[in-house]
Amino acid sequence: MDAGARRSTFKFVLVVVGMFGFGFALVPMYNALCDAIGLNGKVKMQAAAEPVQVDTSRTVTVQFVTTVNGGRTWEFRAEEDSVKVHPGEMRAVKFYARNTEGRDLIAQAVPNVAPMEAAKHMRKTDCFCFNQQPFAAGEEKHMPVVFMLDPALPKDVDTVTLSYTFFEVEQVAHQGAPAQPKI
């Protein structure tokens, strides 16, 4: 094999290694993009809200949707189906959850906002989704969410849906295989 062929082989192998790394680099790039433009309805998971002027000229309906992942029978619902708020107005709502399984578990709620243009305007000062929630067997909880819609919310948005999906944290460790009931 001549030197030219050796050199181009080496270059191609470098590209292969680089592109394998690029595949992984897409993960932080994607997350940064989602954070920046609220892609996929992703919501910031830290408390952040500075007081702003309340815009009483607009009223926006905020609907709540709850799901439990993996066909579990836990009870999980918003205590009000929907609320009407003015942009800039701080509002507290409560979610109710009960562990109906005969064992202790730890749950994590993942929020999502639709339409996705509204995602980055959904500001929360408190949310049960900020932390993992331990539930004893049969335990029930009333969990707070304090949120505000940024007045910069696009004018054509009059309804925002805030959805929470409860995942069992254990399950992350045993993806796919449903967690065995502990005896």
Next chain:
Amino acid sequence: MAHHDHAHDDHAHDEHHGPEKGIMRWIKTTNHKDLGTLYLFFAFTMFFIGGLMSLVIRAELFHPGLQFVDPEFFNQMTTMHALVMIFGGVMPAWVGLANWMVPMMIGCSDLALPRINNWGFWILPFAFTMLLGTLFMEGGAPAGGWTMYPPLVLQTGNAFPFLIFAVHLMGISSITGAINVAVTILNMRAPGMSLLKMPLFVWTWLITAYLLIAVMPVLAGAVTMLLTDKYFLTSFFTASGGGDPVMFQHIFWFFGHPEVYILILPAFGIVSTIIPTFARKALFGYDSMVYAVASIAFLSFIVWAHHMFTVGMPLAGELFFMFATMLIAVPTGVKVFNWVATMWKGSMTFESPMLFALAFVFLFTIGGFSGLMLAITPVDFQYHDTYFVVAHFHYVLVPGAVFAILAGVYYWIPKWTGRMYSEKWGKIHFWLSAIFINITFFPQHFAGLAGMQRRVPDYAVQFVDWNVWSTIGAFGFFLAQFIFIFNMLACCYGWFGRKQGLPDRVWEGAHGLEWTVPSPAPYHTFEVPPVVSDNELTATHDAVDALDKHKLS
């Protein structure tokens, strides 16, 4: 193809050691022609297995309701059919054709990395044993679709790690093949064959190799993330751990869209080789053909999200991917019009390779048009995940890529074996294939537009008629391929009294270095770089030149 049974007849190059005898020849070989043969035999074996799977699918869909298989097994069939056909059939077939033809077309003795070549091939049987072995496992084969979307794919049972490692092995095999071909083309061309004088099959393969090198590692990364998500507590795609399943779709299709051009670009090269031969004219617009292929390859990197218009994207994103996708129609149109212009005022004859090449131009264009329809974001919301999509990609893959593979084998088998195939049976094979493939896939457009979903073993009774046609077509197409297999094996092994003794230039209108070596091609060719005569250059850079050159008076 195989000519080990008459290898001792090869007196032309007595000074070289010939191939070894027996099975070890094939296991240890580093000869590009042997490996090309192995790749092609492997690919057609996989076409057969994947074809059987498609027959299970079509038999089940002959009538609504469940008759032969349970839904879980049906899902395994759709998933495995795709994986086997793409990674086991079409891609190895292209690597096989590149192995055989690239060195003979550019005038070098072998590929640049012969041992890597051997290794790249022999990974494949292991990869597919692993993948096909999952069919016999408890829990069955992967059933979440070939696209392996999480979270569904993470519910795969014991088959999951086998799927991932099989994909890794296929990836390694493709990457080694691609590096080998690209290094050979860039460094080992005969003196006088500059890049813009290369035959188009070589050009399309060079660009395909770049695509493979760029995107197969990304797929490897994506499936590695799936593996660690399932077994090592990572959360790349797990929502509860802060990951995002939609991100997998973006990464997958960043690989997946260039992948579909990997499957089709060499077909463009084959068709651009065959049509000038049987139109007895030089290829029209050689330079624009090269630039068109390069533009298609570039655009393939910026259109991936058109596979996922319905996941939820900002409007600007949907528009960008829609327009970028439609832009691909421009270079593709350039190619189609160039093929038509090549035939214009040509002295055409219709041997089997030409028939398949012509069917390619016509039917691939239909697939391209349905692709344009799918590119329109608002209507894609209706077409998404319906049989319209199935009809679209089968039109570009079967009468597209597979017809081009068949055309290539018909075209070069006399050169490989020294025996002419039966033209009569070639024509019968062509007409049966062309008719049955349209009976199979054309009705699926209508079923899809009317709302029939993909990947579901049952359907509403309103779709019965279309599905009955599809199933009849699928069985007919499958059976017709045995004509081809026997016709080609008869060339390999001299069945039906087929004798060797063809001229070097098997086709009177053919040009290119491969037609300057004896038929069958000796085990070693071009150990001394040839002088590239003007007559063997298939490239023309001037319109007047293109009209006159190669035209027989």
